[in-house]
Amino acid sequence: MTIFFLLRHAAHDNLGRFLAGRSANVSLGAQGRAQALRLGARMRQEGCDAIFSSPSERTRETAQAVSVACAIGPVTVRGELDEIDFGPWSGKTFAELNNDPNWRHWNSRRDIAVTPAGESMADARRRVCDFMEDLAQEFPQGRMALVSHADVIKSVICHVLGLSADRCFRFDIQPASVSVVTMGETEPRLLRLNETV
Template sequence: MTTTFFLVRHAAHGLLDRVLVGRTPRIGLSDDGRRQARTLAARLAREELTAVHSSPRERAQETANPIAAAARTVVTLAPDLDEIDVGEWTGRSFEEIGRDPRWRVWNEQRARARTPGGESMREVQERAVRVLDHLARAHPEGRIAAVSHGDVIRAALLHYLGLELDAYDRIEVSPAGISTLVVGAWGARILALNERVAA
């Protein structure tokens, strides 16, 4: 028996690529992001989803809601799908963070580094894999959309690929991108990586 996951990065918000929003509250989707969410919902409606789980962040829930509506189900919040806690960097511009020497360490040593006052990538990976493994056991033969965040999805995919966390930048996970993962007692297989259905 296998469980199929559609790992969905939330759609675009207005601060994308300018600010490390992290767990900043009340960051919702932009107009483009809402359009992307509708396109994602139409694409995933063909997959006969049995459940939709989402990070508690507003931008993730706003992405998940139309997906769940199209699947005639409801969104279940999953705290383990939450964005990385980036600590002191939360809400700061990438220009500002780029002057912090710890930022370079974070990006060059993801397997060992920790965000200042926040999480390590290893902790993020552990919780992401924990929730996916739990859902696979709870929903054998399930078809589940899991709406989360770029680095959380990367961390999970690296685990199932058997790659180290320092390889995080080898995987592109775009806003509104879908990566399809199948998990069973025999192991795991990635069927699609960063499918772009909404530019």
């Protein structure tokens, strides 16, 4: 079986104030850089074989800190790990979004709703889980670190637990957290959820 360490990126300075989405130039703040270093120290105990990152700046910075701490080697950037494509919602404050009925629909019906860009939680789950299944075939005893985003990680956890995407609000994925799942010879399993450093 392959072990996957699902790492959420560390905090940027405006976390919780606006929807970063796929916006460019959203980098880690001072707190986030410190979190990434602690995450790297934490992951050093796990003995990962490889590390993959979403294309976003904040995930690449987090992945680089983990890679250096663990001496894993270069970070491989993969689009499958990218944030959900929120289209024109990206960059808007949550106060602005809360006035949009489509945003409210997205948050109340994650099982069927799509973003303005046309992506759903199911789309995100499919692309990430397909990528993980490919890695599990290529590295059947591997220990892979995947640095991504809260909703993307939530989509994987919901898949592993057989939950509807609507249930994603029943658990948290904090910045610089570690969740661990296995894939491969048996049914996917959740081993740890939202461990923070």
